[in-house]
Amino acid sequence: xxxxxxxxxxxxxxxxxxxxxxxxxxxxxxxxxxxxxxxxxxxxxxxxxxxxxxxxxxxxxxxxxxxxxxxxxxxxxxxxxxxxxxxxxxxxxxxxxxxxxxxxxxxxxxxxxxxxxxxxxxxxxxxxxxxxxxxxxxxxxxxxxxxxxxxxxxxxxxxxxxxxxxxxxxxxxxxxxxxxxxxxxxxxxxxxxxxxxxxxxxxxxxxxxxxxxxxxxxxxxxxxxxxxxxxxxxxxx
Amino acid sequence: xxxxxxxxxxxxxxxxxxxxxxxxxxxxxxxxxxxxxxxxxxxxxxxxxxxxxxxxxxxxxxxxxxxxxxxxxxxxxxxxxxxxxxxxxxxxxxxxxxxxxxxxxxxxxxxxxxxxxxxxxxxxxxxxxxxxxxxxxxxxxxxxxxxxxxxxxxxxxxxxxxxxxxxxxxxxxxxxxxxxxxxxxxxxxxxxxxxxxxxxxxxxxxxxxxxxxxxxxxxxxxxxxxxxxxxxxxxxx
DNA sequence: GTCTATACGGAGATAGAC
DNA sequence: GTCTATCTCCGTATAGAC
Numbered sequence: 001x002x003x004x005x006x007x008x009x010x011x012x013x014x015x016x017x018x019x020x021x022x023x024x025x026x027x028x029x030x031x032x033x034x035x036x037x038x039x040x041x042x043x044x045x046x047x048x049x050x051x052x053x054x055x056x057x058x059x060x061x062x063x064x065x066x067x068x069x070x071x072x073x074x075x076x077x078x079x080x081x082x083x084x085x086x087x088x089x090x091x092x093x094x095x096x097x098x099x100x101x102x103x104x105x106x107x108x109x110x111x112x113x114x115x116x117x118x119x120x121x122x123x124x125x126x127x128x129x130x131x132x133x134x135x136x137x138x139x140x141x142x143x144x145x146x147x148x149x150x151x152x153x154x155x156x157x158x159x160x161x162x163x164x165x166x167x168x169x170x171x172x173x174x175x176x177x178x179x180x181x182x183x184x185x186x187x188x189x190x191x192x193x194x195x196x197x198x199x200x201x202x203x204x205x206x207x208x209x210x211x212x213x214x215x216x217x218x219x220x221x222x223x224x225x226x227x228x229x230x231x232x233x234x235x236x237x
Numbered sequence: 238x239x240x241x242x243x244x245x246x247x248x249x250x251x252x253x254x255x256x257x258x259x260x261x262x263x264x265x266x267x268x269x270x271x272x273x274x275x276x277x278x279x280x281x282x283x284x285x286x287x288x289x290x291x292x293x294x295x296x297x298x299x300x301x302x303x304x305x306x307x308x309x310x311x312x313x314x315x316x317x318x319x320x321x322x323x324x325x326x327x328x329x330x331x332x333x334x335x336x337x338x339x340x341x342x343x344x345x346x347x348x349x350x351x352x353x354x355x356x357x358x359x360x361x362x363x364x365x366x367x368x369x370x371x372x373x374x375x376x377x378x379x380x381x382x383x384x385x386x387x388x389x390x391x392x393x394x395x396x397x398x399x400x401x402x403x404x405x406x407x408x409x410x411x412x413x414x415x416x417x418x419x420x421x422x423x424x425x426x427x428x429x430x431x432x433x434x435x436x437x438x439x440x441x442x443x444x445x446x447x448x449x450x451x452x453x454x455x456x457x458x459x460x461x462x463x464x465x466x467x468x469x470x471x472x473x474x
Numbered sequence: 475g476t477c478t479a480t481a482c483g484g485a486g487a488t489a490g491a492c
Numbered sequence: 493g494t495c496t497a498t499c500t501c502c503g504t505a506t507a508g509a510c
Contacts, residue, residue, distance in 0.1 A: 022475070041278070041382060041385075041386070042281075043280035044279075044280040046503065046504090047505085048503080048504090057476065058504090059478085059505090059507095060476055062504090062506075063475070067504085068504070138385070141381050141382055141385070142382065144378050144381045145381055145382015145383065147445060148276070148378070148447050154446055157445050158445050189438075189459065189462060192438050193438060193466055196433040196437045196441070197433050197434050200433045200437050200441070201429050201430060201433050204433070204437070205395075208380075208384060208391040208395050209391055209395070210388065225423075225430070226430060229466060229470035229471075230466070232470035233469035234466075258493090259493070283484080284485080284487085285486090293495090295486090295487085295488095296488075296494070297493075297494055299487065299488075304487085
């Protein structure tokens with residue numbers, strides 16, 4: 001059977017750039033592999049199934065990735081980094097509270113503590129919305145289940161979550177402590193507690209209940225209550 | 238090779254009860270299966286390896302359990318129930334605080350709030366010590382990783398943890414609320430938050446760092462701080 | 475670079491003697 | 493009830509043509 005020509009809008013045949021074609025195959029392989037690994041787990045996932053899902057031949061997959069292990073690490077590692085890069089918190093608002101940059105009433109909250117609460121709820125709710133997505137939860141379950149065989153993934157997960165989530169919050173809380181807005185003697189621990197009481201609460205449920213979507217109202221209620229608990233312990237009042 | 242006679246303390250050969258022998262084989266099978274599943278995960282675990290670990294033949298295993306799936310469910314289900322039965326909290330002390338049964342200074346804490354804090358720290362620390370044990374953490378990772386294939390385990394996990402851990406605490410908090418010791422409008426949520434800020438904090442770390450033992454001092458510090466946070470939010474002062 | 479066809483081992487499960 | 497020996501299939505990975 002001859003090659004099917006691809007035509008552009010003017011009817012001119014598109015000659016694919018070989019490098020481009022390779023990159024696209026690579027992408028279709030990783031997409032297929034991710035779907036298969038998420039659905040079956042590492043061991044039960046078969047390279048045959050990934051071959052069929054991707055539409056390329058098995059030999060090509062091995063040329064690109066070398067082995068099933070390397071394919072798994074490449075796929076999961078990339079998705080992990082990508083996910084947390086997308087969920088990067090732009091919480092400059094949080095660090096600025098109580099300074100000249102904190103514009104006060106313009107945000108709709110007329111006290112420092114109200115603006116602080118709103119900022120914390122916003123940050124934790126944004127995280128929760130991402131981290132509770134069914135595909136992210138499935139990825140999390142996959143990584144946790146394979147930690148004993150792939151300890152690198154545990155370290156990667158820790159580094160990514162810490163750099164993108166915890167560290168910015170630790171720095172923000174340290175500033176707020178120095179500024180007298182909060183009383184946080186141990187910011188590292190405080191951040192872990194804040195994350196636990198907000199995101200951690202629904203996350204635990206969804207960890208053992210696959211496929212369930214988080215309810216937006218319930219989410220707002222839980223994160224709000226968690227932030228209130230946090231502020232009751234660490235706020236200055 | 239002839240049968241090796243087993244002799245009792247008086248030199249009398251012990252004739253094994255067939256039913257007893259079957260039960261012991263069954264036990265050695267489940268022990269071997271648990272070790273293999275924990276080490277390799279469900280899919281990568283091989284019935285051959287379980288056969289060798291257990292010392293009985295593969296056909297015997299299939300006579301007893303029928304299939305690999307059924308063996309897995311039987312083993313994990315039993316261990317789950319057993320674990321939480323052992324870790325059952327005898328926290329009658331907690332529910333009695335502020336009543337006539339609360340003997341006050343005899344416990345070494347002379348105020349109601351101090352006794353309450355001590356009881357909460359004790360309960361959460363006891364749980365944490367069990368739940369953070371490396372073998373329990375490994376079991377947890379195994380169940381989480383296989384949740385998509387075995388949703389029954391998710392339901393079982395939820396039921397067991399709720400019945401043995403959450404429900405007693407919810408009831409205790411409800412009593413304490415009615416008695417005016419605490420101000421807990423939503424005890425269900427409050428318990429989940431308490432568990433999250435105490436046990437949940439180190440549990441998250443150990444989930445992604447396999448094989449690490451919890452440090453007793455660090456554990457006391459974290460649970461103590463978590464309980465303080467909880468009491469700051471829900472205590473009456 | 476990509477494909478088809480295949481090598482080679484190990485998986486889960488069972489038949490039949492004792 | 494328990495064992496040994498075996499069936500059958502599917503796994504990962506590669507050889508060699510184009």
